[in-house]
Amino acid sequence: MFRRRFRLVFSLLFATAIMFSHFASLSARSDQDSAFSAAPPRTLIRNASLMLTMDPNLGDGLLGQLENADILLEGDTIVAVGHNLNGEGARVIDATGKIVMPGFVDTHNHLWQSLIRGCAHDESLDEWLFQCVVPFRAASLPVSEQDAYNGVRYSTLDLIGTGVTTVVEVSHAFTPEFVRGSVRALTDSGLRFAYSYTGNSQPATIQHIRAVKEEFIDPNPLASLQVGSHPVPANFSNGNLQAMVALAKEFDVPLNVHLLEGASQRRDEPLKLLEQSGAFPDVQVIGNHGIHITDQEIADYLVKYDIRLTHNPLSNMRLASGFMRLHELHAAGVKVGLGLDGGSNDTSDFFNTMRIAVGIQRGRFMTADVYPSVPEVLRMATLGGAELLDMDDEIGSLTPGKKADLIIINPRAINFGRAMDLVAQLVFNGQPQNVEWVFVNGRALLADGKYVGVNPDKVIDAVEESMIKVKRELEPFLK
């Protein structure tokens, strides 16, 4: 029953070109000071009880651990890591008793989906899509620019609150207005982001992607572009997939796709479609979820073409997609990053995402001797994500010369236990409420537990108005 209905509407809507009614000017600027224009001061973070540099050349072990260490930021850059650094003229933050580490790299999200948190809570992936996402593909049910802005802005605060400093926003790009609202909110957030524009073969769409790139992405040192498609037969038949492959080549940016998230996607043979679209070997493909990939496909496609995967364990559990075979994928040499997929797992808690990424593999194999270990998942959540995005020359570790994207965590809290093993506690006990400072590109987005330059109450008020509207619009589709 469902399957028939789903396939019908899916073919009609999801795989059809988006009908852009008009292309409003992109000249509207963020209504805040541009997040990337401020010149941040020198900042010395001193005496961190534990510093996880993620650089084995700087400290002990896989995580490059240091104790009682300082880090000096100048402008947008880390200039020194060590002991007793000279902080003359710098703003000083005392990190005694605290943990300093790179910010989390959230390799997969749909930030606008905060607007549909809680939707179809006891349904599996396909039915959830049908009830809560697909309706917005219809021109009669748009998400306005303001709604998109409100949803994305709200989600970015949630990301900052859990210590994320870089996010890959896989945008459904329903309309040009939706895109503008989304990108403006990301820009205002001050986060480093990759915006994946899910496009199609319509000339108007291609033109809009170029315009977004020129106006919003290229001028922003914190932003980068990806292009997205959905590797299903309809998108191959109508040339949408090929168009995005061509654009990825032209721009030399990754192609971001959902890849075998649900078992029902096996019938689409998405890897063959990508191959037939000319994606391999030239295009860097980032595949999200990758739960139902066969061993043969790991060898024939993922390893051969260096396809990278995002792992979104909380979303996969919420939507009943299954357990990713992370241990096996890692053993085969596939690069995998962690993602919140905030819209579909509802929540944004990177500590929990790490915890469950560890736990699922231990549960599957009934031994703790599997990937990822506690240090491995911390690396995966930071430098691993940066590697997946080919941004590891810029972010992911506290190596001098890299951008100053880092967080300070206060483990003096009821939910921690500092004495035995603080590294393990980050993974097993960390909660967003323990994150005190978040720096992106040298600029504090969270300072001593408070959001900087934004009033969260106003963001909540705004998003609730949009949520109520969205709920009303979705009601005819909800079971």
Next chain:
Amino acid sequence: MFRRRFRLVFSLLFATAIMFSHFASLSARSDQDSAFSAAPPRTLIRNASLMLTMDPNLGDGLLGQLENADILLEGDTIVAVGHNLNGEGARVIDATGKIVMPGFVDTHNHLWQSLIRGCAHDESLDEWLFQCVVPFRAASLPVSEQDAYNGVRYSTLDLIGTGVTTVVEVSHAFTPEFVRGSVRALTDSGLRFAYSYTGNSQPATIQHIRAVKEEFIDPNPLASLQVGSHPVPANFSNGNLQAMVALAKEFDVPLNVHLLEGASQRRDEPLKLLEQSGAFPDVQVIGNHGIHITDQEIADYLVKYDIRLTHNPLSNMRLASGFMRLHELHAAGVKVGLGLDGGSNDTSDFFNTMRIAVGIQRGRFMTADVYPSVPEVLRMATLGGAELLDMDDEIGSLTPGKKADLIIINPRAINFGRAMDLVAQLVFNGQPQNVEWVFVNGRALLADGKYVGVNPDKVIDAVEESMIKVKRELEPFLK
């Protein structure tokens, strides 16, 4: 290698009678006002946007939902639930915009294990036990009364912070001093608790259990007793198991055991040992974890003798024990409650425990059409836990006449999304930081986000001293 070493030491230590060196007087009282002596005032909690009464006679659906509802507490009791209640003379708490529901019932914990948070973080159950728990069975490595107090007190604050109002403390009861420290901390916490005393056949132990019952449990309306054992062959050979079965019968209290948590426990045939010890059908057995139970055992033992199970998903993932077959157990009619098992999953987050209990079954079956659904897990976390403990005439729902154990949650937060489905958000998005008020027996333990009658900083200082000591003592055992 490990297995040999483990079995040797396990037989020597774990299955051996605890050698009590002396029995100090039990006369020392809590160093705070007794938590249960205060007579709380009338309290009216008014206009909760969402009230989950868990009583279908009071409101809609499985969770007995009400909107814009009031609840009136008098002394230790809920006296009324409804709209526009008369709160004359009552302290009024405005719950506009907030969620009111029964507190969580944590059916399984070892609160002292906050002292070993982070221990052996990349090891499976047996090795973790060997390195982090078994050493304390040796008389040469005691946990002092003060250390036990500090660890348990710290954990109780963590429980209160996540909205737990009743906890089953499965105590290792290493020494009489340890027991006294544990029970004093529980008493001081103001939580409702069952103290499961893990005992043996030594007359001195039996005598001490009687003394604890008389001095600490019986006079405290918030406390109840369970007795515990570990159903392994050695405990059968030396009569420890039989002694605890006999005591459970005499006191008419549950026998609390760890039941097939790890796959290696299959060889012990614990259900046969329980049967041979005379536990069935007279003793109410509560089995913790129950991951490696066969279908045959479900029919022959669990259903036949109404054995109840605690489900501790985060602990089971951390220690690589496996995934409980919760869906199948529920379908067979077995009563299962949720537990934090805080020591071995390290963390205390009941929202996350619910979320993962849902997610594991969805991951296993790759459909959301399995037990528990979102409403079912909320019921399981509250009334289900009370039923497991045969305390559902007293707690677990907001039914007038029951004890006033309830929590107030503020969903106006960056991590929530209030508009679409607030019930789902509790499970998918809730975090401990959203819990604002916790009432046990009519008394506020958390008020507007602040702990009542206790300084958490002092508790942290105290526990860290104990943690450092414990770490030093464990170091020879750590790999």
